[in-house]
Amino acid sequence: MIGKICGFICVISFIFGICTGNAEQMGAAVVDGASSAVSLTVSLVGIMALWGGIMRVAAETGVVEKMAKVLSPLLRFLFPDAYRKHNGWGEIAASISANFFGIGNAGTPLAVKAMEKLQENNGKSAVASDDMVMFTVLGSASLSIFPTTLVALRQSAGSKAPFEVIVPIWICSFFTALIAVLLVKCSILFKRQKS
Amino acid sequence: METVSRLIVPLVMCLVGSALLLSKKDMFSVFTDGARDGMNTAVRLLPTLVALLAAISMFNASGASAALATWLAPMAEKIGIPGELIPLVLVRPLSGGASTALIADIFEKYGADSFVGRCASVIAGSSDTILYVISVYFGAVGIKKTRGTFPISFIVMVFSVFFAVFLCRFFFGM
Structure with missing residues (x-):
């Protein structure tokens, strides 16, 4: 996917540049772009390493388990099948809490584990269960309490207040998740009425 | 604050x-x-x-980006979204790396503390790479029929973009 996007941009730019007589600037711009990627990464490495460490400590002090406990009534409403079958419960809680703390790459294996449990409940069908649709839609709506990469990007761009966007992000994520849950629940009701 | x-x-x-x-x-x-x-x-x-x-x-x-912006901006402004954000909105559901690159580009052009920079931040911070998540989650367990997952995630993403811009207007003015 990313390759297609990149290829598309290159071809379009080349054609456009030739047609508009901007061809000469393009060569220098490409080299500049490549080296700016390196300086961007250099400034990101330190900040992201720091936040990665902080988030891991937060997770280790038991904040994640406490989160899972607090979340449990909510999870029962969201994933009734997993709750009834007592299977996949802990995995879902762990994965959602991990997403919440923005553990990033460590989150994907947790999510996959939860999906495997949900697939057991689903009887190894090739059609997604209600729980799975809910879990995936929530997984694709960002629920992070601290968007690490974004704050790092803002800091390295010399923002005077890199954190000022956090509160709007929380509000936006919350309502986005709310809409996501409503839509999934509606689609489940709709499906039941049809059958 | x-x-x-x-x-x-x-x-x-x-x-x-x-x-x-x-x-x-x-x-x-x-x-x-x-x-x-x-x-x-x-x-x-x-x-x-x-x-x-x-x-x-x-x-x-x-010069293609300037041409694209002048072409898309009126349409985007009409639905209330700053035209400079359109490339980011289009790429955000597809690729995390590409959206990081676009955000860096926006910050460099307009500044991280500009209205556009703040909008870009909130949009990126409150949405995710839908395509990646859906394909990894369902791919891992061999689900072929994902039912409503994709359209629902897509609608949710569109909502989050509009809401992010609205929140930025509310919080930061303009």
Whole structure:
């Protein structure tokens, strides 16, 4: 996917540049772009390493388990099948809490584990269960309490207040998740009425 | 608000420090493990960023991006979204690396503290790479029929973009 996007941009730019007589600037711009990627990464490495460490400590002090406990009534409403079958419960809680703390790459294996449990409940069908649709839609709506990469990007761009966007992000994520849950629940009701 | 946001980082460091002091576990190696992970994430982004930032800067230099912006901006403004954000909105559901590159580009062009920069931040912070999540989650367990997942995620994403711009107007004015 990313390759297609990149290829598309290159071809379009080349054609456009030739047609508009901007061809000469393009060569220098490409080299500049490549080296700016390196300086961007250099400034990101330190900040992201720091936040990665902080988030891991937060997770280790038991904040994640406490989160899972607090979340449990909510999870029962969201994933009734997993709750009834007592299977996949802990995995879902762990994965959602991990997403919440923005553990990033460590989150994907947790999510996959939860999906495997949900697939057991689903009887190894090739059609997604209600729980799975809910879990995936929530997984694709960002629920992070601290968007690490974004704050790092803002800091390295010399923002005077890199954190000022956090509160709007929380509000936006919350309502986005709310809409996501409503839509999934509606689609489940709709499906039941049809059958 | 200003002072609070300035105190967040020192406060967090202090909390981490007290966890290092009080916990019986070896919290420092927990910290360094997490830091290594964070570092790897940043480094793993580099090859993608090189390719994309090179392509984007060629796109800018060719004049195509200015032409696209003047072409799309009126449409975008009509539905209430700053035209400069359109490329980011289009790419955000497809690729994390590409959206990181575009955000860096927006910050450089308009500044991280500009209205456009703030909007870009909130949009990126409250949405995710839908395509990646759906394909990884369902791919891992061999689900072929994903039912409503894709359209629902897509509608949710569109909602989050509009809501993000609305919130930025509310919080930061303009």
